[in-house]
Amino acid sequence: AQSVSQHNHHVILSEAASLELGCNYSYGGTVNLFWYVQYPGQHLQLLLKYFSGDPLVKGIKGFEAEFIKSKFSFNLRKPSVQWSDTAEYFCAVNGGGNNRKLIWGLGTSLAVNP
Amino acid sequence: GAGVSQTPSNKVTEKGKYVELRCDPISGHTALYWYRQSLGQGPEFLIYFQGTGAADDSGLPNDRFFAVRPEGSVSTLKIQRTERGDSAVYLCASSPQGGDTQYFGPGTRLTVL
Numbered sequence: 001a002q003s004v005s006q007h008n009h010h011v012i013l014s015e016a017a018s019l020e021l022g023c024n025y026s027y028g029g030t031v032n033l034f035w036y037v038q039y040p041g042q043h044l045q046l047l048l049k050y051f052s053g054d055p056l057v058k059g060i061k062g063f064e065a066e067f068i069k070s071k072f073s074f075n076l077r078k079p080s081v082q083w084s085d086t087a088e089y090f091c092a093v094n095g096g097g098n099n100r101k102l103i104w105g106l107g108t109s110l111a112v113n114p
Numbered sequence: 115g116a117g118v119s120q121t122p123s124n125k126v127t128e129k130g131k132y133v134e135l136r137c138d139p140i141s142g143h144t145a146l147y148w149y150r151q152s153l154g155q156g157p158e159f160l161i162y163f164q165g166t167g168a169a170d171d172s173g174l175p176n177d178r179f180f181a182v183r184p185e186g187s188v189s190t191l192k193i194q195r196t197e198r199g200d201s202a203v204y205l206c207a208s209s210p211q212g213g214d215t216q217y218f219g220p221g222t223r224l225t226v227l
Contacts, residue, residue, distance in 0.1 A: 004156070032214055044157075044205070044218040051214065090156055096214055100145065101170055104156030 002027050004091050006105035013081050014113050021076040021108050023091035032096040033074040035065055038088040038107075047089070050074065051096065061085070083114045116140065118219030120206050126225045127196055135191040135222045139208030145169075146189050147209075147216055148181055150202040157205055163189060196226045 007022035048059025055067040149157035159173040183189040207216035
């Protein structure tokens with residue numbers, strides 16, 4: 001079955017702490033991987049994506065993620081978080097091509113204390 | 115330019131009523147997606163249009179749910195005989211021809227009393 005698992009449902013950090021949010025997927029064949037973010041009161045927006053090539057991808061606002069095929073993982077990282085990173089983070093996968101529907105994780109709520 | 119817009123932003127209805135939710139995609143985007151998100155969950159896929167036709171409707175939960183996109187732009191999600199379990203935020207997204215990134219609207223919060 002196709003699924004996405006996000007390990008941490010709630011994370012609380014202090015500013016300047018490092019962040020790593022786990023994401024594992026179960027999906028047969030080619031995968032496209034995404035991290036979306038939802039800031040309070042705003043709609044979902046793309047943080048970064050992996051389609052092919054370099055498994056380390058960089059996104060907006062200093063975020064990066066690494067695709068590890070052997071571990072079926074796509075963990076999100078940021079070396080130093082800011083209060084403005086407080087948001088809900090979602091990992092998602094699809095097969096690309098005509099397989100457009102996104103399969104989503106449950107999300108991780110991140111709170112950064114100033 | 116303008117992003118994806120959805121109307122209404124909030125809809126409260128009574129069990130058994132019919133509702134329509136509207137999505138205006140980004141101009142020129144050929145693909146349009148509907149998802150719904152229940153409290154504490156990630157979005158759940160409902161249906162995906164490529165142009166006017168439904169390319170994948172495997173996520174529609176039952177025959178009470180139907181969606182159209184008659185001119186390949188605006189889409190309407192229609193829910194008949196609403197049930198309390200239909201309460202959720204209904205999200206719409208669009209993507210350009212050949213593009214894999216989906217751009218989301220603000221959602222419609224549906225509450226069925």
